[in-house]
Amino acid sequence: GCYCGWTCPLGLQTWLSPSCRPCSDSCRLFYPEDPLKIVRGQGQYLYDEQGAEYLDCINNVAHVGHCHPHVVRAAHEQNQALNTNSRYLHDNIVDYAQRLSETLPEKLCVFYFLNSGSEANDLALRLARKYTGHWDVVVLDHAYHGHLSSLIDISPYKFRDLDGQKEWVHVAPLPDTYRGLYREDHPNPAGAYASEVERLVNSIQEKGRKIAAFFAESLPSVGGQIIPPAGFFQEVAEHIHRAGGVFVADEIQVGFGRVGKHFWAFQLQGQDFVPDIVTMGKSIGNGHPVACVATTRAVARAFEATGVEYFNTFGGSPVSCAVGVAVLDVLEREQLQAHAASVGGFLMELLEQQKAKHPIIGDVRGIGLFIGVDLIKDGATRTPATEEANYVVSRMKENYILLSTDGPGRNVLKFKPPMCFSADNARHVAATMDAILTDMEEKVRSCETLRLQPGGGPAERCPSLEEMKSAPQIHGGGDLQL
Numbered sequence: 001g002c003y004c005g006w007t008c009p010l011g012l013q014t015w016l017s018p019s020c021r022p023c024s025d026s027c028r029l030f031y032p033e034d035p036l037k038i039v040r041g042q043g044q045y046l047y048d049e050q051g052a053e054y055l056d057c058i059n060n061v062a063h064v065g066h067c068h069p070h071v072v073r074a075a076h077e078q079n080q081a082l083n084t085n086s087r088y089l090h091d092n093i094v095d096y097a098q099r100l101s102e103t104l105p106e107k108l109c110v111f112y113f114l115n116s117g118s119e120a121n122d123l124a125l126r127l128a129r130k131y132t133g134h135w136d137v138v139v140l141d142h143a144y145h146g147h148l149s150s151l152i153d154i155s156p157y158k159f160r161d162l163d164g165q166k167e168w169v170h171v172a173p174l175p176d177t178y179r180g181l182y183r184e185d186h187p188n189p190a191g192a193y194a195s196e197v198e199r200l201v202n203s204i205q206e207k208g209r210k211i212a213a214f215f216a217e218s219l220p221s222v223g224g225q226i227i228p229p230a231g232f233f234q235e236v237a238e239h240i241h242r243a244g245g246v247f248v249a250d251e252i253q254v255g256f257g258r259v260g261k262h263f264w265a266f267q268l269q270g271q272d273f274v275p276d277i278v279t280m281g282k283s284i285g286n287g288h289p290v291a292c293v294a295t296t297r298a299v300a301r302a303f304e305a306t307g308v309e310y311f312n313t314f315g316g317s318p319v320s321c322a323v324g325v326a327v328l329d330v331l332e333r334e335q336l337q338a339h340a341a342s343v344g345g346f347l348m349e350l351l352e353q354q355k356a357k358h359p360i361i362g363d364v365r366g367i368g369l370f371i372g373v374d375l376i377k378d379g380a381t382r383t384p385a386t387e388e389a390n391y392v393v394s395r396m397k398e399n400y401i402l403l404s405t406d407g408p409g410r411n412v413l414k415f416k417p418p419m420c421f422s423a424d425n426a427r428h429v430a431a432t433m434d435a436i437l438t439d440m441e442e443k444v445r446s447c448e449t450l451r452l453q454p455g456g457g458p459a460e461r462c463p464s465l466e467e468m469k470s471a472p473q474i475h476g477g478g479d480l481q482l
């Protein structure tokens with residue numbers, strides 16, 4: 001983040017004013033009109049400076065819960081003993097690589113440790129280029145893979161608003177079966193979307209260009225909480241491999257048991273699918289800056305063959321590895337993967353009930369604790385209900401629930417909470433959302449009745465969503481955690 005330069009002497013209000021802010025406006029806060037000052041976190045809750053408790057539905061970095069005591073203790077104890085770079089022998093790095101390898105297919109047996117998801121994807125790109133001797137990259141539309149220059153170049157979500165698409169980057173359609181090219185009524189959406197990649201690969205080759213890698217999030221999140229149809233990755237991998245490229249699965253948002261059914265989201269595609277490179281970040285260190293690239297011996301050997309060392313000052317330090325092991329311990333001990341499957345399934349059921357009740361909900365999709373609620377203007381066009389989604393997010397915050405939106409239309413409410421999110425939390429969230437949507441619908445209905453009356457009110461008399469926001473607080477079914 002941005003708030004680490006120097007301290008504004010005049011307190012928070014001045015700090016937030018443009019004339020004093022010590023950081024660039026490129027750095028954004030959640031809820032910019034009414035930002036939160038969070039001072040403490042525990043489990044799935046965050047606490048502001050007045051002690052108000054917020055239910056965190058979006059922090060997939062605090063994977064096993066904010067400030068989990070086992071993870072905090074592991075970091076503290078290792079910090080007291082030693083924290084240095086990985087140029088010495090140390091048990092932690094070996095133990096950690098061993099533990100990670102137990103979660104992955106056998107073929108992915110070489111590990112590089114780094115500090116952020118962006119570093120992991122940048123290294124994945126270097127590995128792919130060295131191994132294949134090729135340069136070009138195929139990515140999914142709307143993808144985000146990180147903030148380094150190399151990754152902005154392969155992130156349509158960013159480059160479209162910056163320098164545009166480089167000649168070595170090629171964009172395949174997002175396999176979105178709700179709003180994309182091939183939808184839920186298509187007999188074989190996986191095959192149809194993979195054929196799009198095949199066509200793209202052919203056209204790249206016709207131009208004499210060579211593909212180093214296909215990058216995809218195993219479940220595209222910035223793209224709108226998308227669940228690619230099973231079998232899509234296998235077919236894509238065939239086309240990419242035939243062109244001499246490798247398949248990179250970005251698990252930075254969705255790995256480590258979040259999907260419940262499997263430890264890695266790419267495994268949803270089928271047990272026969274194994275990427276050539278897997279990148280990990282965010283949840284891997286529960287907030288501590290850790291990241292990892294896992295790959296095959298063949299890819300690693302090609303990288304070694306350059307003779308140039310790979311050195312990363314902080315990556316793989318004894319503290320980072322202790323933290324990584326502690327996160328895996330908690331996942332196992334608290335059986336959080338199974339928990340994500342059951343609570344996520346329950347939340348999906350509750351949200352499906354909301355969909356049956358509120359026409360603004362066009363689609364509820366997800367798996368485990370990775371869920372999207374797609375808000376639409378109307379069922380026929382599926383036009384994104386962006387303003388309404390923002391309104392819901394802001395009303396949820398008034399009700400002490402932290403949510404946010406994703407997708408190109410910024411209309412998909414995303415759920416990716418810490419994995420300790422409970423069934424009671426799910427009930428509370430669904431009930432609060434129900435109350436907010438019911439209230440919103442009632443207001444819209446009364447406005448329409450007014451307009452339909454003879455000599456009825458002008459459109460301006462309808463409350464805007466902004467005006468609706470100043471309505472009294474809504475109390476959903478469960479307890480409000482104050």
Ligand SMILES: Cc1ncc(COP(=O)(O)O)c(C=O)c1O
Pocket residue numbers: 116117118119121144145146147217250252253281282
């Ligand atoms: C899918 C994906 N890949 C990569 C990154 C980059 O990770 P980091 O911000 O740790 O550099 C992000 C961050 O949001 C991400 O969502």
